[in-house]
Amino acid sequence: MSWSRHGGGGTERRGYHHGNLREALIEAAVSLIAAKGPAGFTIAEAARQAGVSPAAPYRHFRDADALLGEVALRGFERLEAALTRAWANGTPAPVPAFEAMGRAYLGFARDEPAYYAAMFEAHVPREAAPGLQSAGDRAFAVLREAAERLAAVAPKERRPPALMMALHVWSMAHGIASLFVRPDPSRRKLPMTAEELLEAGVLIYLQSLGLAGGG
Amino acid sequence: MSWSRHGGGGTERRGYHHGNLREALIEAAVSLIAAKGPAGFTIAEAARQAGVSPAAPYRHFRDADALLGEVALRGFERLEAALTRAWANGTPAPVPAFEAMGRAYLGFARDEPAYYAAMFEAHVPREAAPGLQSAGDRAFAVLREAAERLAAVAPKERRPPALMMALHVWSMAHGIASLFVRPDPSRRKLPMTAEELLEAGVLIYLQSLGLAGGG
DNA sequence: CGAATCATGTAAGAGGCACTCACATGAGCT
DNA sequence: AGCTCATGTGAGTGCCTCTTACATGATTCG
CATH class of the missing domain: 1.10.357.10 (Tetracycline Repressor, domain 2)
Incomplete structure (x- = not known):
């Protein structure tokens, strides 16, 4: 679980629960779109930046x-x-x-x-x-x-x-x-x-x- | 090889070689974009419509x-x-x-x-x-x-x-x-x-x- | 205070796509 | 007929989306 320990990306992570994943994902999406265009954005990459597993975003957003x-x-x-x-x-x-x-x-x-x-x-x-x-x-x-x-x-x-x-x-x-x-x-x-x-x-x-x- | 026999889609297929795959792919792309928007278009689907394998389009186009x-x-x-x-x-x-x-x-x-x-x-x-x-x-x-x-x-x-x-x-x-x-x-x-x-x-x-x- | 509940996260996996590489086929030329 | 090369195939890698069953821990309530 490389993502579960230190939270790597922008927002800090305090334990098993992220604390503010929804906001963190939105921020990640904005920065990804800025960097690589709207097509360069993926749920998986946003999850990575937020320091959670690829499935976590689906708790907050139905889909991309x-x-x-x-x-x-x-x-x-x-x-x-x-x-x-x-x-x-x-x-x-x-x-x-x-x-x-x-x-x-x-x-x-x-x-x-x-x-x-x-x-x-x-x-x-x-x-x-x-x-x-x-x-x-x-x-x-x-x-x-x-x-x-x-x-x-x-x-x-x-x-x-x-x-x-x-x-x-x-x-x-x-x-x-x-x-x-x-x-x-x-x-x-x-x-x-x-x-x-x-x-x-x-x-x-x-x-x-x-x-x-x-x- | 469901795709190698009758060519299903728009253009006829006469054998191992398609004959006019490049044009067939362009037509397929146009119809796919019309039907599902530019994001709904995929190389794989265009190949399917043209009746060739998913790798064939890469002989004619570098990428999507x-x-x-x-x-x-x-x-x-x-x-x-x-x-x-x-x-x-x-x-x-x-x-x-x-x-x-x-x-x-x-x-x-x-x-x-x-x-x-x-x-x-x-x-x-x-x-x-x-x-x-x-x-x-x-x-x-x-x-x-x-x-x-x-x-x-x-x-x-x-x-x-x-x-x-x-x-x-x-x-x-x-x-x-x-x-x-x-x-x-x-x-x-x-x-x-x-x-x-x-x-x-x-x-x-x-x-x-x-x-x-x-x- | 302790237990039940529920929101939130993880693991695993099905299915799809882009693209690559080694190999097969057959069209066109000599 | 034989060569050569463009064109197509099969198989494979790696990444993605989204789902399901399960784990964790914050919250609520007896």
């Missing part, structure tokens, strides 16, 4: 998808927090705050690749973890509420449905993150940073609605 | 990534063809032709989910198949050239870099395809079709450049 789903869920919570922070309730002004949210989205994809991968690349079924779907909804809601606020200050005759604005911006941000922030066979070199690309795109879009600069 | 990479390569070729057809060299007019390209992109994601998944979701390394990177480049080039043509008819003072336009539109189309055309934990119901969403987004964007309707 459930563990990955838990990582994705926490990712959505973190993204929601990051977007909320960036939006800062629309301060100092709605348009720059909106731009800040875009940067926050790309920053999240860049800085938390493991969470991002679990959320968008691992293709975890929505029902893999309870609350996963709603965590995703809450993250989107931040963007949507910001869009409502923005739409409210647009000239009436150009005012678009806020939900549509939110979907457009989310799509562009997500597309840029997927194509240019993360490695991909279709990836190409950009003549600018991903953040600049998104900012320019959003500005052009908002101009059309009478919300930014040269509208 | 190489086979998946070949599928992705062909996907980029098909996408390039679809985009070229939709753009129709800018006829009848650049803006509607551009919109048609957007619809073609989403149509591709919807109608060829196996190819789309191999291209964008399987995370095949760019070097997995020779020519994969350049096939991706060629597909993007169609969009880029269309953007050049569009930019050329924009009012000079608003004319954006064509490459940037192409990147913006590609990103939005790809984001919409990823988030709303294909299943995903973050997927949500749309108040409109994906095609309508993209068309509206592109129109708003182009308006800002003096290229569409109410600019």
Whole structure:
């Protein structure tokens, strides 16, 4: 039992029972995904890092998808927090705050690749973890509420449905993150940073609605 | 040797040698990915469908990534063809032709989910198949050239870099395809079709450049 | 305080897959 | 006909997922 004595990996082990195996497995999953991509993660390896036998994780997660789903869920919570922070309730002004949210989205994809991968690349079924779907909804809601606020200050005759604005911006941000922030066979070199690309795109879009600069 | 007699699957088998195993494996991979997602594809299962032993595929592909990479390569070729057809060299007019390209992109994601998944979701390394990177480049080039043509008819003072336009539109189309055309934990119901969403987004964007309707 | 209970961990194992290597087959060339 | 080489087979290694029966010890309750 090489795994039962000293606990090797991240979290300490105090006896036959681990003490906090569930959390330790989630941490291990995050670090494995960060290191080797979502496909490089295995239950067996996570168990090894946590210092338990390969069967132990099944006491806490039905299967690999459930563990990955838990990582994705926490990712959505973190993204929601990051977007909320960036939006800062629309301060100092709605348009720059909106731009800040875009940067926050790309920053999240860049800085938390493991969470991002679990959320968008691992293709975890929505029902893999309870609350996963709603965590995703809450993250989107931040963007949507910001869009409502923005739409409210647009000239009436150009005012678009806020939900549509939110979907457009989310799509562009997500597309840029997927194509240019993360490695991909279709990836190409950009003549600018991903953040600049998104900012320019959003500005052009908002101009059309009478919300930014040269509208 | 259940596999050596009649060849069961798609392609006929005439003896000890298959005759066209390489193609048969690619077809099998496409149908498997379509049926069970990119993770549901295995070399062993593809071999089974082709009616050969599990070791045979390795005579034609270094590993699973190489086979998946070949599928992705062909996907980029098909996408390039679809985009070229939709753009129709800018006829009848650049803006509607551009919109048609957007619809073609989403149509591709919807109608060829196996190819789309191999291209964008399987995370095949760019070097997995020779020519994969350049096939991706060629597909993007169609969009880029269309953007050049569009930019050329924009009012000079608003004319954006064509490459940037192409990147913006590609990103939005790809984001919409990823988030709303294909299943995903973050997927949500749309108040409109994906095609309508993209068309509206592109129109708003182009308006800002003096290229569409109410600019 | 001591015993029953139950959550949590282990051992063992069935079944599957990726990939390798030595060997078999037969297609195409001379 | 005989050679040669691409292509396919069989067998095997090592790793993975997930299951089942059993072990351990924290907790609860008489």
